[in-house]
């Protein structure tokens with residue numbers, strides 16, 4: 247094991263990389279792969295494994311664990327999060343280390359029983375501590391709904407190391423180095439937006455609560471369950487999370503559309519051109535028929551404007567458009583200016599249906615719904631131009 251896997255004194259990285267899964271959670275494309283991070287803390291008296299990995303990688307984790315333990319016994323297995331990319335290997339690790347005590351909160355304990363039949367969990371409450379020896383104290387911070395009910399963070403107090411679960415995580419397998427200072431993090435920082443937008447966005451309020459709990463706590467390292475360990479860029483990623491949780495955005499517009507025979511594509515291109523002509527520099531045109539939703543959600547998380555459009559399909563919203571609108575409703579999107587357009591052949595009203603799908607969100611939905619019958623006319627294009635100009639006028643350029 248190379249020394250890049252050890253940091254902050256007694257903390258060792260024992261995570262694994264997955265470069266074969268095509269769709270994370272069966273939903274989200276991961277062309278750069280994904281890491282499942284686990285860590286070992288070696289105290290002078292006791293040892294602890296923080297989280298495990300996906301079940302398929304259990305053997306690899308155990309080999310790394312044995313190398314780090316180097317003959318010492320494993321005393322504790324801390325479970326910060328029960329989702330299976332982090333708990334799947336737990337039964338195997340428990341079989342390999344029957345002497346180890348599993349540590350979690352009350353909700354974790356119930357899930358450990360329900361999923362794996364694991365009982366006898368050492369249950370901790372918020373701010374409880376566990377000593378691994380002098381100057382080696384684990385403290386537990388309950389952070390529910392980030393993004394499951396049982397989620398918590400564990401802090402190695404003396405070293406200022408936060409094992410944060412999925413929070414501050416990102417897609418992208420690790421390529422040799424583990425800590426941000428030892429790598430180029432550009433791709434990971436962008437993938438953090440995509441991870442957040444796809445998986446965490448619904449839980450902005452719990453994220454803000456968790457960040458408040460950490461306010462004033464001295465941190466040197468944030469160790470998420472996915473992606474790099476944050477050290478040099480710690481403050482920036484915390485700020486990114488704070489911004490995302492409040493739906494803060496850069497000036498820019500996403501034009502997300504589905505098309506069947508080209509008219510919606512033409513309308514989307516027209517609107518994008520008009521946005522650019524109005525001075526919007528960040529315009530992202532995304533075809534919902536061929537783009538994994540995570541990339542669209544990522545850009546919607548980044549930019550303050552959004553246009554959604556597409557044809558009527560069997561008198562209803564096109565399925566790809568409907569899926570996006572449902573995801574946005576589910577995420578509780580806020581603070582966006584939104585325009586809608588839609589086409590039909592014999593059954594009008596699709597844009598009203600689209601507007602209804604976003605009902606209740608704290609967004610600025612433009613009153614003008616651009617709806618065209620069959621091939622868009624010059625008047626339809628003029629209406630689309632007005633829509634683009636209205637959006638450009640709403641966002642801070």
Ligand code: FEO
Pocket residue numbers: 327329330331332393412471472
């Ligand atoms: Fe990475 Fe919520 O699991």
